[in-house]
Amino acid sequence: MDQILVYTTAAVIAGLVLSQVFRKSFDPFAPLWLFLIGYFQIYVIQAISYREYSVRVRGLDLVTQANGRVLWALLWFLLVYHCKLGRMLASKLPKAPTHWSPGIVGAISPPMIAWGLICSGVLMAQSQESVSAQENILRQFPILMMIAGVLLIVTGRQPDRPRPAMTWIGVAVTGSYSLIWMFNGKRSHSLIGVLTLVCAFYLPRGKRPSIAVLGATALAGVLAVTLALGWRNNPRYERSPAGFFQYVVEFRPEMVLVNLNLKEREGVDARVAEQISKESEEYCAYLLMFDTVPGKADYDYGESYLRIVSTFIPRVLWADKPFYGRQQWANAWIAGSEFHRDASFTGPAIGIMGATQLNGGAVGTVVVMAVLAIMLRTAYEYYRRFAHTPWAQAWWAVTFYNAWLMTANDDPFVWFYYIYGFTTMPPVILSWLYLRVSAPQAAPERWAPTLGHWPT
Numbered sequence: 001m002d003q004i005l006v007y008t009t010a011a012v013i014a015g016l017v018l019s020q021v022f023r024k025s026f027d028p029f030a031p032l033w034l035f036l037i038g039y040f041q042i043y044v045i046q047a048i049s050y051r052e053y054s055v056r057v058r059g060l061d062l063v064t065q066a067n068g069r070v071l072w073a074l075l076w077f078l079l080v081y082h083c084k085l086g087r088m089l090a091s092k093l094p095k096a097p098t099h100w101s102p103g104i105v106g107a108i109s110p111p112m113i114a115w116g117l118i119c120s121g122v123l124m125a126q127s128q129e130s131v132s133a134q135e136n137i138l139r140q141f142p143i144l145m146m147i148a149g150v151l152l153i154v155t156g157r158q159p160d161r162p163r164p165a166m167t168w169i170g171v172a173v174t175g176s177y178s179l180i181w182m183f184n185g186k187r188s189h190s191l192i193g194v195l196t197l198v199c200a201f202y203l204p205r206g207k208r209p210s211i212a213v214l215g216a217t218a219l220a221g222v223l224a225v226t227l228a229l230g231w232r233n234n235p236r237y238e239r240s241p242a243g244f245f246q247y248v249v250e251f252r253p254e255m256v257l258v259n260l261n262l263k264e265r266e267g268v269d270a271r272v273a274e275q276i277s278k279e280s281e282e283y284c285a286y287l288l289m290f291d292t293v294p295g296k297a298d299y300d301y302g303e304s305y306l307r308i309v310s311t312f313i314p315r316v317l318w319a320d321k322p323f324y325g326r327q328q329w330a331n332a333w334i335a336g337s338e339f340h341r342d343a344s345f346t347g348p349a350i351g352i353m354g355a356t357q358l359n360g361g362a363v364g365t366v367v368v369m370a371v372l373a374i375m376l377r378t379a380y381e382y383y384r385r386f387a388h389t390p391w392a393q394a395w396w397a398v399t400f401y402n403a404w405l406m407t408a409n410d411d412p413f414v415w416f417y418y419i420y421g422f423t424t425m426p427p428v429i430l431s432w433l434y435l436r437v438s439a440p441q442a443a444p445e446r447w448a449p450t451l452g453h454w455p456t
Helices: 002-021 031-049 051-058 060-081 085-092 102-120 133-138 143-156 164-183 187-205 211-233 241-249 255-259 282-292 303-310 326-336 351-385 390-397 414-438
Strands: none
Touching (some): 002 031, 002 051, 002 060, 031 051, 031 060, 031 351, 051 060, 051 282, 060 351, 085 351, 102 164, 102 414, 143 164, 143 390, 164 187, 164 211, 164 241, 187 211, 187 390, 211 241, 211 255, 282 326, 282 351, 303 326, 303 351, 326 351, 390 414
C-alpha cells in the first residue's frame, strides 16, 4: 500500500507535466514545474530507492501514513495553485515599470560583477584566515554577479533593439557564475546559474525553448549539481583550478545516477551504520520528523518563519537574537535519530514535508502548502501581466528558481533569508523604484500573445 501511494503521487505529477509539455501554451518558466521536480525527486524517487531502509527503521505503518500525507498535500497544493485567488491578488499589486535603461545596466553591471567575483573568492586568496565582521558581511553577496549577467542578457535580447555584445557578455558572466560555484562545491548556486541563464535568454523574445533545449538544460543542471557535490566531497584531487579540470576530465557519468538517488555510492561499508544510514536524505529526514513530532519532540508552530524578519536585524542592534525554530528542529533530531545527536547538531535538510510536519503536523501542512501555492501563483500571475517589460523579465529570471529551493531545505522559506532577501531583492526593488520614478507609464493589464507569453 505504501508504494501504491508513491506511484499515485508520481502519476499525478507525470500526468500534469505530460498534459502540458507538448501544448503551445506550456510555459517552462512557470514555478509549478520546478516545485514538482523537487517534489518528485524527494517523495517519489527517494521514497522508492530508500523504501527497504525506511520500512526497516521507521516501520511499514508509519511509511504508509507519511506517503499518504505526501499525496494529499500535493493534491491540496495543486488545488490552491489553480484557483483564481493568485490571479486576483496579482491584479491588486502595483504595476511594473515599462521603462528600461540600458545605460544604467551598463553602468552598474561592472561593479556588481566585481563584487560578486570577490565574494566568490576569485579575486582573493582562498585562505580560511579570520576576517572582521564587516568584511564577512561584504562577502555575502556573490549572487550580484549573476544578477548583473541577467540584466545584461535581458537588455541585449530586447527585440526592438538587440545588443549582441551585452547578450553574450551576460551569458559569459552567468555561465561563469555557475562554473565558479561548481568549483566552490555549492550545488544550489551552480544550478541557479544554469536556470537563470536559460530563462533570461528566452524571456525577452517570448520564445519557448524546444524539447531538446529543455532536455539539455535539465542535463546541464544535473551535471552542475553532481560536479559540485563530487568535487566538494572528493579528496583525490588537489584543490586548485588544475585539480578541478582533472576532476572534470575524469568524471564518471554514473555519478549522475548516484546524485539522483538511483544508484548507491561506491565504497560504502555495510558494516558501518553511519555509511548505510539514509536518514540524512530529505525523504528519510521527513520520516524522522513524522515519527518524532509531536510524540517525542514538540512542534515549532511555524516559529522558524520568524527568521524572514529576524535575519535582517543586525546583531549590533540585537545581540542576543535567537535562531528561531532551530531548537525544536534539533530536539526532533536528538529524539528520533539512529545516532547520538546533541544541540550542536547542524545536520541535513528535512524537505518541505518534514518542515510542515515540524510546523504543526497535518494542520501545519494544510496551512503552509496553501500559503506557498498562493504565493507562487500570485508571483507568476504578476509576471504574466508584465511579461513584455524588461524589468519583469529580469525579475522573473532571478526569482522563479526559488520554487525548487522550497522543496529541499530546512523550511520552504530558507531561500528568502539564504540569498534572495538580502542579495536579489534589493536590486530588484531599487530598479523598480528608479524606473517607475524616472519614467512612470501605465502598463497593459493583460498579456499579449504577440509579445510572447504562454498562458497556462
